[in-house]
Amino acid sequence: QVQLVESGGGLVQAGGSLRLSCAVSGRTFSSYAMGWFRQAPGKERELVATINRTGGITSTANSVKGRFTISRDNAKNMMYLQMNSLKPEDTAVYYCAARYNDEYEYWGQGTQVTVSS
Numbered sequence: 713q714v715q716l717v718e719s720g721g722g723l724v725q726a727g728g729s730l731r732l733s734c735a736v737s738g739r740t741f742s743s744y745a746m747g748w749f750r751q752a753p754g755k756e757r758e759l760v761a762t763i764n765r766t767g768g769i770t771s772t773a774n775s776v777k778g779r780f781t782i783s784r785d786n787a788k789n790m791m792y793l794q795m796n797s798l799k800p801e802d803t804a805v806y807y808c809a810a811r812y813n814d815e816y817e818y819w820g821q822g823t824q825v826t827v828s829s
Contacts, residue, residue, distance in 0.1 A: 714738040714818040716808050721823030728798050728827070734791040734808030734820060741789040742766070744818075745811050748782060748793045750804035750825075760806070761793060776802070798827045 720732040732748070745764050751757040761772045761782035770782050781794040791808055803826050809816035 714744070714810055716810060716818055716820035718806065718808050718820040718823040721806060721825045723826045723828065724798055726798060726800055726827055726829050729794070729796045730798065730825060732793040732795065732806055732808075732823060732825075734793075736789045736791065736808075736810065741784075742786040743812060746782075746784060746791045747809050747811070747816060748791075749807045749809060749816075750802075751807070751822075752801075752804040755804075757807075758804075763791065795825070798825075800827045800829045803827050 715737045717735045718732060720730060724730055742765055747762040748760040749757050750760050759773060760776055761780055763770045763782045763784050767784045772780055779797045784791040805822040805824050807822045808820045810818040
């Protein structure tokens with residue numbers, strides 16, 4: 713079993729920055745590809761960014777490209793999402809997730825990010 717715990721959410725003004733963290737325990741962290749998702753009220757869950765097992769390959773959604781950066785530290789069992797130039801439309805609950813194969817099978821409880829205009 714893998715446990716994921718997000719932290720770092722909060723209230724920030726538009727244009728500001730936040731850094732989300734995801735602490736992972738229970739299995740070998742480097743065995744899992746990871747992702748950040750978000751879900752705003754009344755909207756479907758959106759894949760924000762992904763990172764492969766070594767951290768050498770990343771991807772970000774077009775909606776956050778150039779503003780958000782995903783990274784991981786396998787020695788610390790941590791994953792991060794650096795969010796800059798935040799916009800009100802970035803307001804959502806952000807989740808980290810882990811997958812061993814094709815499907816994300818482990819999820820954190822989520823952390824709220826609210827961006828005020």
